[in-house]
Amino acid sequence: MKIYRVNMTEGEVTTEDVKDAYAALGGRGLTSQIVADEVSPTCNPIGPKNKLVIAPGLLSGTMAPSSGRLSVGAKSPLTGTIKESNAGGTAAQKLAKLGIKAIIIEGKPADDKLYTMTVNKDGIQLEDVSDDLIGKGNYEVMEKIQAELGEKVCVMSIGQAGEYRLESASIAVSDPEGRPTRHCGRGGTGAVMGAKGVKAIVIDDSDAPGVPIVDQDRFKEASRALAKSLLDHPVCGEGLPEYGTAILINILNESGGLPTENFKTGRFEGADEISGETIADVISDRGGQKTHSCHPGCVMRCSQIYNDKDGEYLTGGFEYETVWGFGANTKVDDIDAIAMMDRICDDVGIDTIEMGVAVGVAMDAGVIEFGDAEGAIDLLEQVGEGTPLGRIIGSGAGFTAKAFGLDRVPVVKNQGIPAYDPRAVKGVGVTYATSTMGADHTAGYAVTSNILSIGGEVDPLSKEGQVELSQGLQIATAAVDSTGLCIFAAFAILDDENALPAVIDMLNAQYGLELEADDVTALGKSIIKTEREFNIEAGFTKADDRLPDFFVDEECPPHNVKFDITDEELDGLYNF
Amino acid sequence: MKVTVRLFATLKDLLPKDRKKVLVELAEGSTVNDVAEHFKIPQEETLIIKVNGRSADKSTVLKDGDRVGIFPPVGGG
Numbered sequence: 012m013k014i015y016r017v018n019m020t021e022g023e024v025t026t027e028d029v030k031d032a033y034a035a036l037g038g039r040g041l042t043s044q045i046v047a048d049e050v051s052p053t054c055n056p057i058g059p060k061n062k063l064v065i066a067p068g069l070l071s072g073t074m075a076p077s078s079g080r081l082s083v084g085a086k087s088p089l090t091g092t093i094k095e096s097n098a099g100g101t102a103a104q105k106l107a108k109l110g111i112k113a114i115i116i117e118g119k120p121a122d123d124k125l126y127t128m129t130v131n132k133d134g135i136q137l138e139d140v141s142d143d144l145i146g147k148g149n150y151e152v153m154e155k156i157q158a159e160l161g162e163k164v165c166v167m168s169i170g171q172a173g174e175y176r177l178e179s180a181s182i183a184v185s186d187p188e189g190r191p192t193r194h195c196g197r198g199g200t201g202a203v204m205g206a207k208g209v210k211a212i213v214i215d216d217s218d219a220p221g222v223p224i225v226d227q228d229r230f231k232e233a234s235r236a237l238a239k240s241l242l243d244h245p246v247c248g249e250g251l252p253e254y255g256t257a258i259l260i261n262i263l264n265e266s267g268g269l270p271t272e273n274f275k276t277g278r279f280e281g282a283d284e285i286s287g288e289t290i291a292d293v294i295s296d297r298g299g300q301k302t303h304s305c306h307p308g309c310v311m312r313c314s315q316i317y318n319d320k321d322g323e324y325l326t327g328g329f330e331y332e333t334v335w336g337f338g339a340n341t342k343v344d345d346i347d348a349i350a351m352m353d354r355i356c357d358d359v360g361i362d363t364i365e366m367g368v369a370v371g372v373a374m375d376a377g378v379i380e381f382g383d384a385e386g387a388i389d390l391l392e393q394v395g396e397g398t399p400l401g402r403i404i405g406s407g408a409g410f411t412a413k414a415f416g417l418d419r420v421p422v423v424k425n426q427g428i429p430a431y432d433p434r435a436v437k438g439v440g441v442t443y444a445t446s447t448m449g450a451d452h453t454a455g456y457a458v459t460s461n462i463l464s465i466g467g468e469v470d471p472l473s474k475e476g477q478v479e480l481s482q483g484l485q486i487a488t489a490a491v492d493s494t495g496l497c498i499f500a501a502f503a504i505l506d507d508e509n510a511l512p513a514v515i516d517m518l519n520a521q522y523g524l525e526l527e528a529d530d531v532t533a534l535g536k537s538i539i540k541t542e543r544e545f546n547i548e549a550g551f552t553k554a555d556d557r558l559p560d561f562f563v564d565e566e567c568p569p570h571n572v573k574f575d576i577t578d579e580e581l582d583g584l585y586n587f
Numbered sequence: 588m589k590v591t592v593r594l595f596a597t598l599k600d601l602l603p604k605d606r607k608k609v610l611v612e613l614a615e616g617s618t619v620n621d622v623a624e625h626f627k628i629p630q631e632e633t634l635i636i637k638v639n640g641r642s643a644d645k646s647t648v649l650k651d652g653d654r655v656g657i658f659p660p661v662g663g664g
Contacts, residue, residue, distance in 0.1 A: 245633060246662035254596060256663030261595045265656035267640040277640075283607050287663075288599060313663065331663045456664055463662050464635050468642060502662050569640055 012112040015135050017128060019207045020059060020118030024135045029112050035522070037069030039095040040493035040538045041113055042084025046093055047541045049115070052549035056088040056199070057176045057206035059119035065106070065167075065212075066114075068495015072107025072222040073230070075517050076238040077497045079104045079306030081184060081195070086549070088199035089178040089365070089407055090424040090449040093545040095492065096200050099305030099314070099328075100184030100193035101165040103495055105216035106130070120208040125174070127156070131215040144210045146171060148358035148395065149183040149191035152211055157189050160213060166191075168211040170360025171395045173201035177405035178425075179365035180205060183357065186305055186314070192328035193305050196362035197451060198426065199407075225523035233516035237500070240510040241310050244503040246465065251313035251499060252302045256331040258287035259430075259458075260339070266462050267569045268435035268471065271339045272381055273371040274421050274428070274561070276568045277435045281344025285334050290317070290346060297322050311499055317350050326354040332452075335430035336367015341374055341387055348384035352391055359395035361405055366391060368408035368427030376415035419561050424449030424551070433558055434567040434574045436461045436471045441481035441576060445556045445584045447542035453498055455485035459505060466505030474576045482584050486535035493534065494518070536587055543585065553582050588613055588651035592622055595658045601626045613649065620645040622655055633660055 054060035070078040081103035087094035172180035180201030183191035242248040263269040267277035300316035319325040379386035393401030408427040412420040421428040426449030433440025438457025446454035461471035562574040637656040
C-alpha cells in the first residue's frame, strides 16, 4: 500500500510508504489522523495550508459486503472543524484495488487553472482541463470523461459550486452507471477541492493488483457471515431494498419528529405524498429502479433510479434526508419537484441536506413562500449560475440566515440540522450538539433506539439515557466509518451478535491482526479524541456543543416538547 | 370507541385500496393486538407500533380518538 501526495502549488506527485502509525487506519480514522497531523487547525479552509485527504475504508476493494464507502477529510469550510464526509459510488473499491491507502492533495495552483488527476496503476497524472471543463456541472463532466476514457472509470468531480468555493459544495462520486448521484456531501469538501484547482479525479483500476489478504479462507468465511447477518436483518435485507431510505418519512411523521416548515412542527400534512411508499410506486410505474446498489457488492441496495413523467432518467440516490429537506422542511409535497431539486444539487455539486435547510431558512425569512417548489428550484439553479442570491444559498443555512436577518437557524457549528427534530428525537439531538462534525445525524444515529426499535428502545421524548446512547453510537460509528462499511451495516451490528465478530474476523484475516471487540471501541474513541483535539486547537469550546436557542425555548408539536438536556449533561458526552 | 389506523410499507396493502387511513370501531378496553387482528396482520410479524406518536406494543390499551400507526421494521438515514 502507498500514499500519494499531490502538491498543486508545484504540480508534483510523490509516492510515500505507509507509516506504521497509519497501517491499521482507513477511511475516517485515516483521513482525520492525517488532517490532524498535517493541517494547521487555524488555517483558512480554502487556502493553500488546508489539505484534502481521500481514503478508502480498511475493507474496501475486498469481497466484504457493502464495504465501498470512501472517506474524504479536510478542515471544513462550512464548520471550521475537522471534517470527514463519506460516500458510496465506485471510488473506494478502485482506489483500494490500486493499492492506494490515501491521496493527499495540498497547496494551491498560482494560476486559476483547473486540472484533472488521473489515477491508475502507473501513478497519478495531472492535466490542465480549464478549456474543456470549467463551469460544467457534474453530469456533463462525468459524461465527457467517460466518453474519452471508457465507462468503467470512476470519476470524482466538483460542479460549479466547488469552483466558486461555496461552503456547501460537495464532491460527487460516480455510481456504477457513471452518474454523479453519490456525494461526499457535508461540510463543503467540494470547496476545498475547487480551491486546489482540481475539477475531477479519474480512477482507472485496469490491471490493478487488487487487495492482498493474509488469510483468504478465513476472510471468505467472515465475509459470508456478515452478508448473512445483513440479509437476515429485516431492515438491511428487506426494508432498505424494497423502499429505499425514504421509508423513514412516515415513521418520523407518525412519531412527531419530521421537521416541518423550518423546524416549526414535527408533522407534515403532505407526508404521504413524499413517502418512501409513494416514491417506490412512482418509480415502478415509470420503469425506474426501486432497488439499486450504489457500489458493486452491496447487499442492501437501498439506492434507486427515479424517472420523470416521460419515463426518462431524472435522478438517483434519492435519499430520505433529501426528500425531507426539499419536502417537509419547505412544505413542498410534489415529489417530482423534489426529485428535480435532487438532480440540480447533484449536478451543481451541493449538499442536499445543507440546501434543504438553507431553502427552509430562506422561506422562513420571506425570500420565497413555504411550499413554493418552483421558487426553490430557481434558488438552486441560481447556485449553479453563481448569482449573488445563489451564492448566499450555496454558502449554507447559517450564512443564508445571516444574510436575511433570521434568528431561527437550525445549525450546529454552522452545519444544517438534518431530518430528525432534536426535541422529539432527543438522542440524535445530543449527537447534533456534540459531534466533532457539526450537526450530523450519521455521527451517532440514535434514531435507531429512539424511533426504529433497533438496538433496544430509548424513549425519544425523554432525556433519560440519551447522552449514553449517543456516546456509544458516536464511538462505534467512528470505528465503522474506518472500515468502509456502510453505516447501515450498523443496524445488523446492533441487533445481531454475530455481525460485529464477522467484521473483526475480516479485518484480522485481511491484515493478519488479532483484534478484539475492545480494540474496535478503542479505535472509535481514539478517532473522536483526535478530531476533538483538532477542533479545540481551531478555537472550539464546549459552548459550541449546543443546539440553537429555539430548540430549547420553543415547543415542537404534536408532542409539544423542548430540548431539555442540560449543558452539563451534554458536556458529559466526552467523559470517556 | 373509534381509533384512526394507518398501516405502512408492506402492511399498507392490508388497508382498503387507495386508503391511507381508516377509522376502526372497537370495544372499550381493546388493545393494539385487536387492531392487528382486525387487519389480519400475521401474529408472527415483527411490528413497530406508534400510538399517538409514542412507542407502543400490542398490549397497549387504546382509548377513543387514538391515532395508531403500525410498521414492519424500517430504517434508513
